[in-house]
Amino acid sequence: MNAYTQVLFKNRRPNETVLLPEYEKNGGYQGLRAAMKMQPAEVCELVKDSGLRGRGGAGFPTGIKWSFFPADQPGDKYLVCNGDEMEPGTYKDRQLLLADPHQLVEGMAIASYALQAQIGYVFLRYAYEDCFQRLEQAIEEAVEAGYLGENILGSGFDFELHVHGSAGRYILGEETSQLNGLEGRRPNPRSKPPFPAQRGLFGRPTNVNNVETLATVPHILTHGTTWFQDLALNPESAGTKLFGLSGHLNRTECYELPLGITLREVVEDFGGGVREGKKFKACLPGGASTPYLTTDHLDVMMDFNPLEEVESRLGTAGVTVFNEDTCMVAVTRNLNQFFARESCGWCTPCRDGLSTISWLLDRIEFGQATNDDLAMLKDQVKNIKGRSFCALAEGAMGPVEALLRLFEHEIIDHIKQGGCPFAC
């Protein structure tokens, strides 16, 4: 098993949370100090040069997003950290916050300075009460030490940071829903444009980034862009990534690995191979919305562009592995049920289309389906994909589409046999 440079997890110890003294001792808040000596625009430029891409799922280049932000517009501006993390198979942000929460605090202080946003919110899902408490503690320490609040490190820059605990629902991970949620409105997504950078929280310019994205920023400021780019195994990429392993693996843990590592290495070395000596059949490479990878893809680099080349996505890098005995219809059914249940109910394709797909997958799985149902499944996918209001339904189509593309024969087997071929 290769040992890779640990950045985000360098201080991590099982069942412990790093507090301020230790964080500072290990180089913490050096990034903030460095940033405060630069112009805000220079910080943006640095992050842009580093090649950091968003870790929340969409992989949008962070520096470019920041450069669109109207930092010099007067009045309130907000920085929101997206810690909703409700996509099945994704648990990396929790690991990061439990282990070393100051990284996020520091990252947000830097980002707020770069964007000249005075107020920040960390949006945390309901189930992450443990993270909530660790984060509040870290914020308290940081305020005490002058890293947050008024006149940060004597720079004259103020930034206040709040933590908001949510009350469930995956859609709040979508950034515009999250803004509605923070405002205390019904968390349906908003139409874009206007983008949050123009009209976000309370109608003011707002930047939304993922926990891991923001936590990475201090390290870039401390160590520079070249160092960051060299972390990745893929020369076209930059940095490390938290991979949360789950499913039929021997070791289902969260690892910090370089971008560009192969799926094989993730599964076999870090995941310890498939449980009970079974064979690998397929996996979700990055959460419930990412199209399946199969044995054909074991040597693909786990990175943004290479995965898109094989019609999948890196997503959140939550790798869920399925063994050879798994019925892919049943897997898809479970995933689709999640999306149907978590639909916000705003647009028709998602609200009623996903439940139609659920019904079709039920029929297939339980052997009631005919070829007409298969045809109907196909036309449903075609008309939901790219037609919904936000990306939730789009994501939901990832696995269904992959099922049709990679495992159509399993569907046909179900239809022919009038039941599930994998049922024991």
Place this chain on the structure above:
Amino acid sequence: MFQFLRLEYKGLPYRWTQHDKRIVFYVFLRVSVPPWRIDLKMPKLTIDNLEVTVPDGTNVLEAARELDIVIPHFCYHEALGSVGSCRLCAMMFVDGPVKGLQMACMVQAQDGMVVSSTDPDAMELREHVIEWAMTNHPHDCPVCDEGGECQLQEMTVAGGHGVRRYRGKKCTFTNQDLGPFVQQEMNRCITCYRCVRTYRDYCGGTDYGVFGSRNRIQYGRFQDGALESPFSGNIIDACPTGVLTSKPFRFKTRLWDLQEGPSICPHCSLGCATIPGGRYREIQRVKAGINRETNGFFICDRGRFGYDHANHPERPRQARLDGQPVTVDAALLAAREQVAAIASKHGPDSVAFLGSPRSSFEASVLLHDWAKATGSLQLVYEAHQGRDRAARTLAARLGKQVRSQEELRQSDLVILFGADPLAEGPMLALAIRQAVRNGGKVVVIDPRPVALPCVAKHLPLPPERLSEVLMALGKNDLNAFEADERSLLESLVEQLKVAQRPVLIGGADLLGGQGVQALCSAAEQLSSEQRSVGVITMLAGPNSYGGALLSGHGPDFDSVLDAVQEGTVRALVCLESDPFREARDPARAQAALGHLELLVSFDSTANLAAQRADIFLPTRANAEMAGSYVNNEGRLQAFLPVIDPGVPIRETGAGNHPPREFFQTTPGSAPEADWLLLAGLLDRKLNLVELRESIERDHPQFAGLSSITAETTGVRLTARGDLPPAEEQELPHAATAEALTLMAITGQVGSRWLAHLSSPLAATEPQPYVLLHPELAAELNLATDERARLTTHFGHCHVIIRTDEKMLKGLVMVPQLWDTALEGMVPGGLLDCRLEKEVQR
């Protein structure tokens, strides 16, 4: 290839063509360009190979409609805007600045766009959206009240979805009781969010919302109970399917059997477009018509549920002569001869003519002609002196300053002086709300609390000081005001300086002639080359303005009463008016009118004049006739009949099947249009078109009358009226030390005469109440909701105490209390009163 069918689409003529698999709706609607947008960019785009140029900001769905191509849609509504949630209005953007399949409602038209509505992918998506929307639908069209005007049915056909493939379990919901107006049937919901957007966003209601998520979205109130908004009925029109239907209309008629036509609401002076529907000889419902200049797409609950006066069981339907039933012809002849006889015996001025704001403009003109033919100068169009003077002053003064509801919606500063829109013209409140939603500000100067569906600043001042404020504002001299009043007025002056499209609103009841005079003068004084200050005044009825134009230099009704008292006026002709109740001082009117030799009444309701008339002629209700009204901005608008009058079958059958007897004539069908009766009496043309032409010839100032049709937005008359004679003194009320001052006000929704006669509204009328400031209540040792006894010189009645912090401290306010000893108090008047705690027995 083309097959034309006619469909009724929410009251609009709808034509659709079936072209291969594609179905496109054609609807005769146009995007109008508001005057201040004329100078804007006009992008040109190509839709289905046809070029169209539209004002900047128009979305592609509307642009297509310009070409008569109607893309199926649910969530988009012109008044509610685009939200893009239903995903039905898909079009393919083939070339230009936007590419690919898009929701047409969410894309603004831009130069060079090439768009297709017939693209296979777009059509396939539309079909699927309908399929999804229908997954949980109960398919209960045969028992659904929406059937026949269901947009979901139409879109299902238009979208090409015919066979349901989904056979799984359906979601079901529990319905709520939403009160007397709206019936809910949640299972039919397709989740288009139009009801909440109408109720909350557009109408400003606060008690209706959307709950739950995913495919378990439900709409309703927090708890069961009557919807509180005075615009609640609009969600019935807004709902594209049968979730929200009219409760009073429930199960009465299948919609394809309902007779409908374009009409104008008879309840206030705003002239909102309505579409009444009738069957079985009764008016059964009213829904909003579309007039972009006036009401837009909505109406108030008073207009919607106030149709039932036409079906009132006590409505007089028989002509009478000296208490005996006679034919209409005999009564008409008698009226003509007896009036002529009195005029020739006692001189022409011994006959007085009293028109009304309720009459058609045509009948009002004919009344004028009758008075002229008789030689009488005793012609009045409004029994209430203050309202009469207000209308006549407005008609004499209003010029460029006049504003429509649409212009009000675009205003950036609205100031109300003695105007309570929810009482006097509810849709004006909705227009003000839209102004606020567009960024405008509102200030209210009024002794009443004046609730509005938007935020407003409020300065309570007694009615007699409103003119003072107006004059001070016009002259920009606020020295006469106390410091606390002055601070608000000063900020008003500042706002008035910078406002681009300010509008001053007044109400006839509180302002009277003097106040309207001051309102118009202030608007003129505040206007400049750069911007004109607008004026809107709420008058008493749908044709107040028309009557005012015809009043000339005539007397007001108080002086007619003097003449009756003195014996110089011996005959009175009442055209749809009731001086016994409507005069400023009904007690005095009742005493004076007892001296009359002859009382002639034309009416469609059982009021006191109709009951006491020597000669009575039944007239038709507004929805039973064609005619026109002139609204409070001088807009002349036509309306058409929906049904012919007759005793409702429901009544003749007393709940069972009507009797199996056969008659030559329909029972109760004698009532005729007011103008038809008068034309007959005057030997004039009996055909409306010819009548209108002849009116135009005789009265050139009403040019345009013969050209209006009920489908158009109407024409604004340029004719001016004459100022009324110099103002008379105030109604005597001795403000003695121990007496309280009582002010009559118009209550909400059901409080006006026609509304009061309509059972759906009457059911919501509150118990008699008085309104006072909590401090005054405390002084009188009265508590909210407590019962009290209210005494005036009319008599006494029992009332409930209500308090409101926002109102003027020194007044007690009482809404018109029909069917009590105090029913004669007309809004606006001040009286002495006593208010005592009810002794518990």
Place this chain on the structure above:
Amino acid sequence: MNELLPQKQINSFKDKASEISHPHEMIIDLLRAIQLHHGWVPDDGVLLTAEVLGVLPIEVEEVATFYDKIFRREVGKRVIHICDSICCWTTGAEMIAEHLKKTLGIGLGETTADGLFTLLPTCCLGACGEAPAMMIGFTTHGLLTTEKIDDILQRERAAVAAEV
């Protein structure tokens, strides 16, 4: 438990709401506080939230009914959220759910007769590495086995008994 929220907390919410320009943003905070104290959010809780924040009851209800972790119906003293998403499903969540149903004698969405436990399915709890998982209150329990569940239920029963 009958009280919605202690007066002291109500006052502090009121103070905070009067300081900020967007009191709506505290709706969730207040609903969560009421739920933590009272166990669930009854109609009166919605009305209290509206009153404290100066917003419309309907606005509170619209938000409250959207979220699955705000209980608008009475629940037991301990709410058990069993994850039924993909990672737990691959590692036997269905068996876990069956075991819980059998042990407690209730179905999903139901509350035990003694008012102790309510069983609710939930989407992924962010404990995928320790699947199968469930959450009781705010505590996540991972790597579940039937024995471990029995043990947890036992401890929860004891804890509830100690509270009384």
